[in-house]
Amino acid sequence: MPDAPRFSKGLDDVVVGRSSITWVGGETGDLVYRGFDVRDLVPGVPYESVVHLLLYGEPPSADPSREVGRELAARRDAPAPVERVVDALPAGLPPLEALRTILSALGDGSFGYPPTLEEGFGLIARTPTLLARYVRRSRGAAPIPPRPDLGHAANFLWMLHGDAPEPRRVAALEGYLDLLADHGMNASTFALRIAISTQSDLASAATAALATLKGPVHGGAPSRVSDMLDAIGSPDRAAGWIADRLARKEVLYGFGHRAYKTEDPRAVVLHRIAREVAQPDRLRLAEEVERAALEALHRAKPGARLYTNVEYYSAVVLEAVGLPRELFTPTFAVARTAGWTAHAREQAADNRLIRPDVEYVGPSKGRPWPRPLVGH
Amino acid sequence: MPDAPRFSKGLDDVVVGRSSITWVGGETGDLVYRGFDVRDLVPGVPYESVVHLLLYGEPPSADPSREVGRELAARRDAPAPVERVVDALPAGLPPLEALRTILSALGDGSFGYPPTLEEGFGLIARTPTLLARYVRRSRGAAPIPPRPDLGHAANFLWMLHGDAPEPRRVAALEGYLDLLADHGMNASTFALRIAISTQSDLASAATAALATLKGPVHGGAPSRVSDMLDAIGSPDRAAGWIADRLARKEVLYGFGHRAYKTEDPRAVVLHRIAREVAQPDRLRLAEEVERAALEALHRAKPGARLYTNVEYYSAVVLEAVGLPRELFTPTFAVARTAGWTAHAREQAADNRLIRPDVEYVGPSKGRPWPRPLVGH
Numbered sequence: 001m002p003d004a005p006r007f008s009k010g011l012d013d014v015v016v017g018r019s020s021i022t023w024v025g026g027e028t029g030d031l032v033y034r035g036f037d038v039r040d041l042v043p044g045v046p047y048e049s050v051v052h053l054l055l056y057g058e059p060p061s062a063d064p065s066r067e068v069g070r071e072l073a074a075r076r077d078a079p080a081p082v083e084r085v086v087d088a089l090p091a092g093l094p095p096l097e098a099l100r101t102i103l104s105a106l107g108d109g110s111f112g113y114p115p116t117l118e119e120g121f122g123l124i125a126r127t128p129t130l131l132a133r134y135v136r137r138s139r140g141a142a143p144i145p146p147r148p149d150l151g152h153a154a155n156f157l158w159m160l161h162g163d164a165p166e167p168r169r170v171a172a173l174e175g176y177l178d179l180l181a182d183h184g185m186n187a188s189t190f191a192l193r194i195a196i197s198t199q200s201d202l203a204s205a206a207t208a209a210l211a212t213l214k215g216p217v218h219g220g221a222p223s224r225v226s227d228m229l230d231a232i233g234s235p236d237r238a239a240g241w242i243a244d245r246l247a248r249k250e251v252l253y254g255f256g257h258r259a260y261k262t263e264d265p266r267a268v269v270l271h272r273i274a275r276e277v278a279q280p281d282r283l284r285l286a287e288e289v290e291r292a293a294l295e296a297l298h299r300a301k302p303g304a305r306l307y308t309n310v311e312y313y314s315a316v317v318l319e320a321v322g323l324p325r326e327l328f329t330p331t332f333a334v335a336r337t338a339g340w341t342a343h344a345r346e347q348a349a350d351n352r353l354i355r356p357d358v359e360y361v362g363p364s365k366g367r368p369w370p371r372p373l374v375g376h
Numbered sequence: 377m378p379d380a381p382r383f384s385k386g387l388d389d390v391v392v393g394r395s396s397i398t399w400v401g402g403e404t405g406d407l408v409y410r411g412f413d414v415r416d417l418v419p420g421v422p423y424e425s426v427v428h429l430l431l432y433g434e435p436p437s438a439d440p441s442r443e444v445g446r447e448l449a450a451r452r453d454a455p456a457p458v459e460r461v462v463d464a465l466p467a468g469l470p471p472l473e474a475l476r477t478i479l480s481a482l483g484d485g486s487f488g489y490p491p492t493l494e495e496g497f498g499l500i501a502r503t504p505t506l507l508a509r510y511v512r513r514s515r516g517a518a519p520i521p522p523r524p525d526l527g528h529a530a531n532f533l534w535m536l537h538g539d540a541p542e543p544r545r546v547a548a549l550e551g552y553l554d555l556l557a558d559h560g561m562n563a564s565t566f567a568l569r570i571a572i573s574t575q576s577d578l579a580s581a582a583t584a585a586l587a588t589l590k591g592p593v594h595g596g597a598p599s600r601v602s603d604m605l606d607a608i609g610s611p612d613r614a615a616g617w618i619a620d621r622l623a624r625k626e627v628l629y630g631f632g633h634r635a636y637k638t639e640d641p642r643a644v645v646l647h648r649i650a651r652e653v654a655q656p657d658r659l660r661l662a663e664e665v666e667r668a669a670l671e672a673l674h675r676a677k678p679g680a681r682l683y684t685n686v687e688y689y690s691a692v693v694l695e696a697v698g699l700p701r702e703l704f705t706p707t708f709a710v711a712r713t714a715g716w717t718a719h720a721r722e723q724a725a726d727n728r729l730i731r732p733d734v735e736y737v738g739p740s741k742g743r744p745w746p747r748p749l750v751g752h
Contacts, residue, residue: 004389005389005390005391006382006384006389006390006391007390007391008382008390008391008392009392009393009728009730010573010728010729010730010731011390011392011730011731011732011733012731012732012733013380013381013382013733014381014382014383014384014387014390014732014733015381015382015383015384015732015733015734015735016384016385016387016732016733016734017385017734017735018734018735018736018737019734019735019736019737019738020736020737020738020739021738022736022738023736023738023741024736025741030741032736032738032741034738034739034743035738035739035740035741035742035743036741036743036745037741037742040744040745041745041749043749043750044745044749044750045745045749057738059745059746061746062747063747063749081466084464084466085461085464085465085466085477087464088460088461088463088464089461089481090457090460090461090484092485093484093485094485097483097484097485100480100483100580100583101461101477101480101481101483104476104477104480104583104587105465105477107473107476107477108466108469108473109468109469109470109473113591113592184734184736185731185732185733185734186731187570187573187574187729187730187731188574190570190730190731190732191567191570191571191584191588194563194566194567194570194588195567195584195587195588195590195591196591197386197563197591197593198563198564198588198589198590198591198592198593198594198595198596199591199592199593199596200587200588200590200591200594200596201590204476204586204587204588204590204591205587207476207480207583207584207587208567208571208583208584208587208588210580211480211571211576211580211581211583211584211587212567212570212571212574212576212580212584213574214571214574214576214577214580215489215571215572215573215574215575215576215580216489216574216575217573217574217575217729218574218576218729219574220574220575220576258729258731352385352386353386353563353593353594353634354385354386354387354563354566355386355387355388355561355562355563355566355634356387356388356390356391356392356561356566357387357388357389357390357391357392357561358391358392358393358394358395358560358561359391359393359394359395360394360395360396360398360399360400360408360560361394361395361396362395362396362397362398362399362408362410362411362433363396363410363411364411365399365401365406365408365411365413366411366413367410367411367412368416369412369416369417369420369421369435370435371438371439373417373419373420373421373439374419374420
């Protein structure tokens, strides 16, 4: 006999399937890709090797993965008709809005069902290159062609800025991309899997994922951490600014996460990367704001398990990498195309339409239309 | 104490929230908008009045709704920068692929959170006009400006074809749009609500919905009903063709639905509309194929509750309206923009991030990376 329906508005207590890609240990503070603890991978493992691990399930035989490096480098140029759509985007459009249309434009009729590895490599390779193309044109600058001698992270910076990227910035971005490459079943990945569950294609599903990641509750807020740090300005103002903000019942960005009831391992590793790459003043400010915020939050809610989340040191790291704030969430998406591809393929491999029920609480059937109708 | 997590791959037995928009009575064959049985609304209620009912919860004071008619007519022209993106789409792109990028391009940075009625009217008004613009340009023809004297359904046909649409075709399309305007919590509406649950915007959420509707298991198959009817060709070949097909274990399009365990009321009303508008030969073929298919399906699976679904007579009706097959699913989306707007606003009114869990079944934590890493 089937169980009675479960009512669950946020689906917190619903397990929507099995996955062998990523383990998010919310109680223990673990993030594990295919059995590998991200703390053991970052810094050091190139993004191409993380893509290899996520897509094939096993580490490559060399770092960076030769197969993935070759597949991605070969696909950096997008078809000309896709570039024409990207070039038609209005210059003032925020890059996160532009990226949704870029991902949709990638769906040029060549993507099918089930999603293939080749389609995934195309998505992963072209998301940063088309984003960089848009950003350049949006600034009135010419797009910069990809450099086949550069890895994925370095090439993204090259195509944005057009000068040889500093190795420590490349390493910091690489660590960021590794850490954000997947995170199990979050809202955007869930939207992607729902799209694939109707036998839609990977370009469509990635567009749905980006449309979901775009919300500030999910991926759209790291730039607000930078804005907050700017507003505070110096370490000695941190405690007062935070107390004011909490007194006005306003949110502090960069703290708390639905999954983690302890330290988010990504936040820990990103803090370590920030110590390597951030300007000393900015780092000191960020650390003092973090300390003051956690103290104030714990005083306001004693016993609450509130920790620094991934957004906080993401902002500090991406600033230090030299990315403008409006590229923070798009760069999150650049990282996540790897996880999206892995989840789309996993969903398709054992597919079932995802279609929950809803409880209807509106007026009962039988209301009469107030006027006679033609044709009745 | 919280309940133990529920494992549910397709979420069939999970109720994801409450809604007062649409009741889908799968056991009784009911489809009810805000208390009004669709069988009492179609034919006769103009699409503007159904939009009014879905968005405001009450019928308008006149038909067609004056408020909605005015709001939609005023928004048919899209901003020029959005039109430029649409005009950059490659001519050979299937309209369903194009529509995903069109919806994304509508997100020009002006959509916020929570979604507003005005944003909804813009989405509903511009989806058909930009789709028609794309279709015209794709055929090498000039776009046709909207006609403010025409209602929503008639204006869509006008902008596609450029001649005064026949009233019985307009009426048939209007009935189709009414019947497809909402359907509770299906996969595309669920994807939309997940996007809104992250506080993303309506243009993004509608793009996610279309990306999900695109899958043939959800919205992408009505044209295959037409293809099937063509392949059968004449009523006397129906039984044999179907027997062959079932013997090869191939699917018959247009039968069975996850929600309905009895007749789909939309199929019943669309069949009635088809009798009014379809060519007699085509209607006879469709009816004979339906009869033979149901007989064969019930013989193959005695006792199975398999009925004609909405796709079957959708195809016959949309053919008779004069729409090419590649516009069937896009026209489904044109209708559904009303329901998407209603659901987006309902989700935002009492919002909670939708984020299920997943059971990790991959390798255990602790696998060592096979090579030493730089930086460790």
